[in-house]
Amino acid sequence: MRILIILVVILHAFSVSAQDYFPVNGVQDKRHTTYTFTHANIQQSSEVLLKNATLKIRDGKVVAVGTDLAVDEKSEVVIDLKGKYIYPAFIDLDSKYGMPEVPARKWNPSPQYETIVKGAYGWNQAVKPETQSASIFHLDEKQAEAYLKGGFGAVLTHQHDGIFRGTGSLVSLTNQSDNKAILQPNVTAHFSFNKGSSSQQYPSSLMGAMALFRQTWYDADWYSVNPNPDHENLSLDALQQQKEMPWFFEARDYLEVLRASKLAQEFEQTLIVKGKGDEYKRIEEIQASGVSLILPLKFPDALDVSDPYNAMYAPLASMKEWELDPANATLLYLANIPFVFTADGLKKQEDIFKQLREVVKYGIPKKAVIAALTSTPAEWVGATDLGSLETGKRASFTIMSDNLFEDDAKLMETWVDGNRNSFVLLNESQINGKYNLNIQGEIFTMKVKTKKEKITGMVFYPNGDSTELKGDFSKELISFYFFSPKSEDGLWRFSGKINYEGKIWDGRAQQDNGSWLVWSAIRQEKEASEDKKEDETITNPEIGSVTYPLTAHGWDSVPQQQNYFFDNVTIWTCDSTGTFRGDVVVRDGKIAEVAKDIAQTPDLIYINGKGMHLTPGIVDEHSHIAISRGVNEGTEASSAEVRIGDVINPDDINIYRQLSGGVTTSQLLHGSANPIGGQSALIKLKWGLGAEEMLIDDAPGFIKFALGENVKQSNWGDYNTVRFPQTRMGVEQVYYDYFYRAKAYQDAWSKYNESAKKKGLFKPKNTVEMPRKDLEMEALSEILDSNRFITCHSYVQSEINMLMHVSDSMGFRVNTFTHILEGYKVADKMKAHGVYASTFSDWWAYKFEVNEAIPYNAALLTEQGVLTGINSDDAEMGRRLNQEAAKTVKYGGVSEEEAVKMVTINPATMLHLQDRIGSVTIGKDADLVLWSGHPLSIYSKVEKTMIEGVIYFDRSQQEARIEAMEKERARLIAKMLKAKADGKKANPVKPATEHLYQCETMEDELH
């Protein structure tokens, strides 16, 4: 072991110097010293390691580096670094260094709908592209020191506040002056999905943040080409430059990495995204997205699973992340995904070395790790003078006591632009070992160990007895004491100096009686240090497989499409052929044959359906599962611009749970917090696939509307009484207002487009101003054009009637009333309008507007000829929609065939997908459910759920799958127990927390 002396005070080679043309108080003090570092192992770049080489620097720059450089001891400061390593200083691209503190968000019980920022900025507080990091930067020695100890020489810093965060600046970690620190002011643009300090309501959801991102860029484009803006918008001004800058995004997890990249692609930008470090979960999608990543090096701690009852609540997902997160960099490297590292998230930047040593255990080449901290970040920000040690580049580098990947390697110095920051003395004394201690001719054997500036050890008397020794030392001086062999001499107290790097100590000692003794100590043997080989091959730690998704009930490999033969099964076709016993053939994901008797062919997988029933896959017209960070952008009366399709969460366990109840297709709806909600997503529950693969191709567009108590905020507490509308009267006016605006928007665009067409030789300029592209109005225009369909949350007859009048007068048709619990009161009017009804079987009494909800609703609507379905709005009930449909038989005597249709072909028709799904009809998607018995019986269970010829749920496989999962858990639990036994940190178990959304869920998810 080497002795390392940690100095409390950092040594700076130079005093602070100002810029040339700044006035000097005193005499000029310019120095042009050449520093020469000899006999070092120099990592010149991530690719090149020079052994026993020399580095020369002067005036803050590298002047030479090589193995055969002449050294002039007379004119240069020569520093011998025998056995030590020099690395280019690291660069961190995700830093808050030198930024003012983000003000805490002011909490106010009353909702705040408008910005409170003063100045000619935009309308949303979370949009602050005008923040110029270089203007608000001020160097901070304390923060800088922490970075320097982690080997960093420069960082890209920006204010981490808001969705649009302004610019980032590359700054050096020099202590000289703000002017010298800033290397590249305002060169990057920064974004996130986090509102930060904004106290404004909008946006409250992730999809709202994404919509705001889009709209703001459209606004910026429009603002830049608008020849006569009638107002100044400094935020949009600021964005003009940021179009050309590299875009940096901060994401919370791999799903947000993909979402950010999707947004950037819409604006033809590639993105650098700071991730969570879980990108291995969907490595193919990450690869395809083309993003570059900033990876944190903070890895999860183990969980304390020593108590088995506690361990039951340790989520498999957390345990898998604990095991796999450190392998992320290796897996990304193997997939050729570009990445750099950040120290953000580490308790101290100096912990980075420990983390890097962990990272390389998984097989990533060390040079790739070095590149990810030096050359790659330099390249990404265009810092041509950083990232390697070549002539002319900045003299920013670190000196390590050993190869940085060695466990004992210590950072000794960090040089920034030629300025020295010393943390460990280079020529420290090494006093560990065994000494012969000569005290006036008497020889004692002494063994000493050091820790920081303390020494401890044992002294062996000539007679063989021993005693303890304690003391202190510094670079040159040493003092220690122990009890002399003779009790009358008492305690011997030694003081002396250290010579020859610790080989010989000498000085005098005092006995209890005050008399002095002369002593010296000569080292016999140094403590053996283990010799490690340079390229020691470390066996990769054993890690479990990545499952899809990486959570409970994930697949080791996602099941594949196959061809099936269902034999002798009761088929509820839900088409005109009715219900009969027969056979069904599935080929290439489609229903190929349906008949009473089909000849079986050997290429088909045989499924014996005897005694069982086959229905189309259940279609849930109203679901809120599989949505990330907020189901409602209910902050304003309209949020037509938001899209559930942006925020599909394919890892939601409820997807699998719905499959176990036979659901194959769900409409994921925006909540019901505002009259005009957001755009829906139609997905198939392809458990194990990614979000984009779950979305139904070319699905028609839908949008959620809502009426009644939720939109008038009746149950939101006494503070939420200021948003228009607060009554059903106001709700009508919201619709008229928005649809008239949408018509005006359409007119403005058609005038503009007409005028653009006329543009020709004699009319070179379009005289009509380009209207602003407004995503909200676009969605409403689509409704007017019958290209987007309304699913409207509704309860009481007055409001149902109202919306039909609004749509009649605007020339479109309401597609579906969902919930529609008083539909039975206006069933005749609904029939006349041609609207569909998607209702609950028997819910009521949960709020005043459902006081006259009756379970006979579906029966009465059906009798009146209104196409009716039964929906869930609830992850739990979604698994039992067959039972809910069965209630219509009890309440109102609906026929059993009609009841099954209410959860299959009827909702499929409402979703305009009746030609593709919803019945067991030749040519349709093979979305099928095999039931153990009558599909409406409470005693029936789903045996298999198939989507497009892929069996995603198979009850016969459940036991084996659970067993395999339990085995994997047991393996991870054992591994965590071992980690705890080895002294690693083990945190208390945190159970999984599910976000279960219903229409009503109204939370601010963006802080």
Add this chain to the structure above:
Amino acid sequence: MNYIKQLYITLIFGGLFLGIQAQDQPEKVLILGGIAHIGNGDKMEDVAISLKNGYIEFIKYQMGSRIDRSDYDTVIQLDKEKHIYPGFIAPNTILGLTEIDAVRATRDYNDVGEYNPNVRALIAFNSESKIIQTARFNGVLMEQATPRGGVISGTSSIMKLNGWNWEDAVHTPDDGVHLNWPSQFVGGGWWADPKPLKENKQADERIQQIYAFMEEAKAYAGNENEEINLKLEAMEGVFDGTQTLFVHTDRAKEIIQAVNMKRQFNIKKMVIVGGYDAYLVPEILKDNKVAVIYRRPHELPIRPEDPVDLPYRIPALLQDTGVLVCLDMSGDMEAMNQRNLPFVAGTTVAYGMDYEQAVAAITGNTAQILGIGDITGTLENGKEATLFISDGDALDMRTNNVLVAYIQGVTVDLSNFQRDLYLKYKAKYK
């Protein structure tokens, strides 16, 4: 009654007893034929059941029995396919204590304070609740009206779902005290911004507080007290065994802790309410004679790793270990959902429960667990005449169709405003 009313019910029919006037006096009723689900795990086919003075005079096989029909006000002749069940009992519910969940003025189940054993559910019980009408319609004829909130929520009472007022409707007043055991895990934040669940560092402290309260209550119960303390007074029944201590909790460790407290204080009657993990600790439950009111099976699994159908299976798993178990319907929108109590029992049949055991889990077992098993809950001689006849299997929503129901021998009005509205609008469209 000085005339004999003879009724014959033989076909699929649902509406005969709708809209009759509420009445007080038990009728003399003879039911002949049909399948009787006893509520104790057994069934009898082709039975004769005699109801007199509000009690079941006898239940026996019709074949070979000589019964004088003129003894009865009503004779109900059933075909073989009809089903007779003891009235379903909904334990642990706020039915009758709330009318519209979102309207604060109608919520009467959660009062201010942490320790409220003195707060009594029956006082707020609305026997005219419109929700109660709809529960009766599906065969739910009794309930345990139960307060919510705090550490000790209050005292429950067993109510008949029929009566002019709470005094009239009460079956067993103040049957038990309800304690919410401190959770092993807690979530932070507030409703609009919930934080993930994490270890509850205050759990031990909270348990100590409960022990301290129990100690004082026990000391109070053993004393002649000069000054009345309503809270401590309300706990006396727990210590003398006249009341049950219902401990609401789900996780294995919490259940162990709760049962441990039973031993510490020598509490005679304790029941676990919730009990998601109870099937993992059956020994301690059996050894200490602690039964379980299992939480609504129609819930999502608590842990993501759990088999997707675990909540449906737990009642059977628990039953198989020999722990006495019944089912409740507490949870979201629980007042209106009480009418679906029969169907959660039906679901457990699909997942391993014997059919008659599933019936017992909402009748006989429930009565036993609530401490009224000696007088009601099953179709046995001498038990209360609280039962109903269903056209079909009452545990399946397809066939549940209650034709006639009695509570303590009194005919129950099966009409409800939902059906009235149905008929009204059906007529409108004709």
